[in-house]
Amino acid sequence: MGYGAGLLLHLLAARRAARRAGPAEAPAGIGAGDRPADAPGGPVVWLHAASPDDARGLPELIRRMAAARPGLAAVVTCPGPVCGFDAATPILPPPAGTLDAARAFLDRCLPDLCIMAGSALRPALIHEAAQRGVPLLLVGAGAPVIVGSRFGWWPGFTAGLLGRFDRIFPLDAAAGQALRQAGAPRDRIAPGGWLDEGSHALPCTEAERAALARTIGTRPVWLAAALPGAEDDTVAIAHIEALRMAHRLLLIVVPDDPARGAELAERLAARHGLSVMRRATEDEPEEETQVYVADTEDEYGLWYRLAPVTYLGGSISGAGCLRHPFEAAALGSALLHGPDPAPHAAACTRLRLAGGSRVVRGATDLWTAIGDLLAPDLAARQAQVAWDVCTAGAGVTAGITGLALELLARRRA
Numbered sequence: 001m002g003y004g005a006g007l008l009l010h011l012l013a014a015r016r017a018a019r020r021a022g023p024a025e026a027p028a029g030i031g032a033g034d035r036p037a038d039a040p041g042g043p044v045v046w047l048h049a050a051s052p053d054d055a056r057g058l059p060e061l062i063r064r065m066a067a068a069r070p071g072l073a074a075v076v077t078c079p080g081p082v083c084g085f086d087a088a089t090p091i092l093p094p095p096a097g098t099l100d101a102a103r104a105f106l107d108r109c110l111p112d113l114c115i116m117a118g119s120a121l122r123p124a125l126i127h128e129a130a131q132r133g134v135p136l137l138l139v140g141a142g143a144p145v146i147v148g149s150r151f152g153w154w155p156g157f158t159a160g161l162l163g164r165f166d167r168i169f170p171l172d173a174a175a176g177q178a179l180r181q182a183g184a185p186r187d188r189i190a191p192g193g194w195l196d197e198g199s200h201a202l203p204c205t206e207a208e209r210a211a212l213a214r215t216i217g218t219r220p221v222w223l224a225a226a227l228p229g230a231e232d233d234t235v236a237i238a239h240i241e242a243l244r245m246a247h248r249l250l251l252i253v254v255p256d257d258p259a260r261g262a263e264l265a266e267r268l269a270a271r272h273g274l275s276v277m278r279r280a281t282e283d284e285p286e287e288e289t290q291v292y293v294a295d296t297e298d299e300y301g302l303w304y305r306l307a308p309v310t311y312l313g314g315s316i317s318g319a320g321c322l323r324h325p326f327e328a329a330a331l332g333s334a335l336l337h338g339p340d341p342a343p344h345a346a347a348c349t350r351l352r353l354a355g356g357s358r359v360v361r362g363a364t365d366l367w368t369a370i371g372d373l374l375a376p377d378l379a380a381r382q383a384q385v386a387w388d389v390c391t392a393g394a395g396v397t398a399g400i401t402g403l404a405l406e407l408l409a410r411r412r413a
């Protein structure tokens with residue numbers, strides 16, 4: 001009774017809002033969101049992410065499912081841009097919040113399974129999919145929020161929506177408690193966590209790595225990855241201070257644009273008095289080299305393997321980390337980043353809370369952190385925590401994959 005009344009009030013309000021919005025936003029369906037052309041007779045999984053951050057683990061999830069179920073295809077909806085999916089996968093904005101729009105969407109893509117990621121619930125879509133018998137999974141969920149509704153408080157409404165899901169995978173224990181308090185059926189809440197985002201271990205040529213490792217020898221090394229021009233001086237000052245603690249310390253700098261290599265090397269030498277060599281001119285770091293500018297393309301896998309400590313460039317100046325932190329974590333490098341890690345804020349927050357990364361706010365913080373991590377045991381411990389974080393989702397993704405395939409098999413039986 002409570003659920004039905006809350007849903008009716010919500011849908012009436014959504015219809016009035018659609019009418020006020022005018023024809024451009026009327027619930028006319030999804031246009032290009034037809035059933036995927038590459039699966040005319042195979043199963044279709046509809047993946048919905050509440051936000052681009054919530055979508056990060058979905059490409060790996062659908063890859064695993066497709067590997068086990070040939071012919072499987074996907075349709076993705078998200079209110080923002082997402083990446084990582086196969087080029088043939090339709091990626092669409094969610095339909096409007098009315099029942100007509102939900103029905104039009106489901107009539108066109110005909111999903112055999114729906115996997116929703118995040119905490120934002122869309123009542124019309126959830127209700128209509130459940131009415132059609134489409135199995136529903138909720139993954140990466142926290143405290144539930146009803147999108148575009150003033151009726152989340154209505155007794156039984158949120159609980160009724162959560163009850164439409166076959167299984168719910170919360171982000172953590174606190175999220176699980178919030179979901180139970182919101183009325184989610186206890187027997188449908190499974191052990192959850194973050195989804196696996198796939199392998200971030202970038203490749204390199206082993207012969208190249210071994211040769212450079214011999215050249216560097218026992219020297220301590222740290223890496224500034226994807227460094228923007230706004231942080232050149234910050235990193236140079238931090239390195240000069242760190243050299244006072246370890247005079248043989250080598251800094252490897254990968255500029256955000258390899259074309260900046262010559263200018264960067266000249267600036268570090270002329271303005272800061274550092275001894276610099278460049279990768280693009282086929283130099284190798286000598287014993288007296290203090291900075292090695294790695295101004296070549298696509299060699300991050302090499303640098304992460306050589307450097308026990310990595311600073312993620314862009315995160316101090318406000319540009320945001322230009323490289324995903326899991327790339328370094330997957331290859332055993334301890335992580336430093338500034339207070340502005342977007343677009344990788346979610347991953348950096350997970351690392352920081354677990355103790356797998358450290359926040360630095362300027363040159364002083366940076367050289368202090370480098371000095372601390374020159375102790376091999378401290379760097380190794382932090383790197384191990386970071387590795388644990390970036391691989392923790394593998395089991396969660398495997399469990400969801402198995403359940404999803406089971407639900408598909410039942411529906412297609």
